[in-house]
Amino acid sequence: MTDFMQQRTLYIDTRRCMGCRACETVCKLENDLPAGPRFTMVTEVETGEGTEERLNFLPMPCQHCGDAPCVRACPTGALFKREDGIVLSEQERCIGCHECLWACPFGIPQFGSNGLMQKCTMCFNRIDEGGEPACAHNCPAEAILCDTVENVSRILRERYAKDANRMGGYADKLD
């Protein structure tokens, strides 16, 4: 198994996300989804009061967990984790038993019209061709990063270093 730092991850920078839902839209287009399932889903949450009041957004694709509970729970072995870290499901082995949904702390697995499990695949076919997931590619705020854990960590630190001053007092709220 590849060293964890080299595993691919899909990181959402919630400080940049403005809830435009471009990721949701292109994700549905990319995966040819009908009404209903959303492989990435943006949840809107209101926090704060008065001048502190704000809208927050959390897009949730699959976390492609390092030690994926869905892979553990899947009784047929349909769910597995690729060498590069992407968690995928072999449709041929999936029997639609929903164990992955009950195991996933985030509620990522969904069940399509054929009753079998479907979820964010990190657009692995785009990645295999040298590209990036549709959501990351189309996010206007560049809030979605798809890279190795090591690279994502580096990019975020670089962003902090470069952006902290320009965003004014916002940097103080980062913890």
Added chain:
Amino acid sequence: MTERVDLLIIGSGAAGTSAAFAARRADPGLSVLIIGKENRTEYSAPALPDYLSGELELDKVMVRTKEDYDREGIRLHLNDTVARIDPKKRVVKTESGKSFRYENLILATGSLPIQLRRMKGTDLPGNFVMKTVGDIDAMIAYGGKNAVVVGSGAIGLEGSMALKARGYKKVTMVEALDWLSPKSLDKAMSDELTANLNAFGIEVLAGEAVEGVIGETKVEGVVTSRRTIPCDIILWGIGMRPDVELAKTTGIELGELGAVRVDDRMRTNVPHIYACGDCIESVDKLSGKPAVHLFWEPAQRGGTVAGLNCAGLDKAWGGSVAVFLTHKGGLSIVGFGKTEAELDPLKGLVLEERKGKVYRRLHFEDGLLCGVQMINTLDDVDLLFDVITKNALERDRKCRLVKKPEHLDEMTITDVIYWLRKERRAVIL
């Protein structure tokens, strides 16, 4: 006059019937016809021992009635066998002279009991097999007081219990190999099984081969390598072999084990001809090797896959797992995966536990569960079955699906089961 059929199925057992129903449901416009050797709709072969014992009436052995087929629009042509298949013209000719032209053909010819025809006396009245309803009817009609059952597989085991339940005064099971079902059970488990069978009143003789059948006009006894056993009937349960005669004459390729070779979509080498059920060579999911698995579940599932694929879908077969399972008459015994004899001696580990009538064994290789045997309990077998299947997938994947416990040799079977349960729900610490 040659009748045209979209999907022609040869065989009216579990595989053939599953194929028919799956195909029709997937594509109600498909014309489906089943040609069956017996003059019966689908029945449950695994239920035959209960039919023999008297526990079940015939109607409880049947899986489908004529109405079920009619409702689904599946046509039946029973009591006839196929004489010839012309794969180029896609025409099938039966013994009675009927002709059918097919779009797609599914071969589900099943299996036949192995019989020692060259052994003297095996053609006398009183020799029986347990393959069809007709076999059971004949056995019941024949009657008798003392029975010898040859073999200790599913037929031997359940057959001997059924005969005892039926009221045979003396039932003796004779097994040629060193202990009972050595391909599925280790000696310790076989000993436990023997004790259970003895408690039922069945005498068990292992390490004794049948060498001859004695009798003038009918069976009077069996001669083994050690003794002569007087008996009225002999139930031969020495195995089944895939029925591939029709496949051979049609030029359908057989696998290395002598059964019909199919790909993962149940296709044979001949275009438009699929095969499923007991007649095919499967892939053992656990070992990855070719295997002949003569069980109900692979037949139903394989039939379903073949039927769906003939209806235009693209389903995968995925192979099968051999499960030794008997649960009747107060006895339950289950075994799958590697026996201890099959374990790598350097990497293998056996955990066993006895509690009253319950005896359990778990076999590990390199820390991964690879074999299970249990008698008089079925607790948690479902979990262990899943784990073994997942462990086998390691072969095809580069990632670990199930972790290895540390200090396995210090764990009890209960510890292992709790550990495996925890593994399914990783987030709990």
Added chain:
Amino acid sequence: MKLLTYDQTRCNYCGACQIVCSLSKKDRIDPGQARIRIQTAGDGIPLRAAVCQHCEEPVCVTACMRGIIEKDPETGVVRRHFEDCFRCAACHVMCPIGAAVLDEELKAFVTCDLCGGDPVCVKVCPTGALGYADVQESSEAIRTRYARMALGQPGVPVVPGTVLRHTPVTLTKAEESAQWKKISETIGAELGKKVSPAQLKKWSRRIREEETGKEDKV
């Protein structure tokens, strides 16, 4: 389709679901024979619910040696003609969930039939761990719940790990009494049967003790 949903983070392992399921189906309390069984690792911490998931491609349907299990094409419910079961146990061995139970009275392997669309276990579950909802909606609901916790929605506790990890809740004597009183009333209303809160509490203790092998001092 609508299914029984189990939120492991809310389950307190009280056993009410098992008590009520057996009572409803068998006319007597026998938690081991319930069609829903909460599994632990022998330590009293609930891990998952072993209850029929009405899979899309049910293994039991093909494993059944009498062909008496079928998935309703409209409702999606996997049901059995258990009166024809001859107890081959294939469904029990092969079910990936561990959902099949050998019912002693029916002499058949049985599974959860969702009480025909009105599951009684959901009605008695004191913590809301059990639900009955559409599987797609459940998926969205869990995601929404997580997002709210992660983003800090007012009123949603941000105790680290509450969404991800089960924290067993110990009830006070008063809380526990109130809990069983309410369940007793629900049983009376839904099943028309009288089971006292004290009896329920005893059964709950028995379930815990059998699973953990230890005396339950609660």
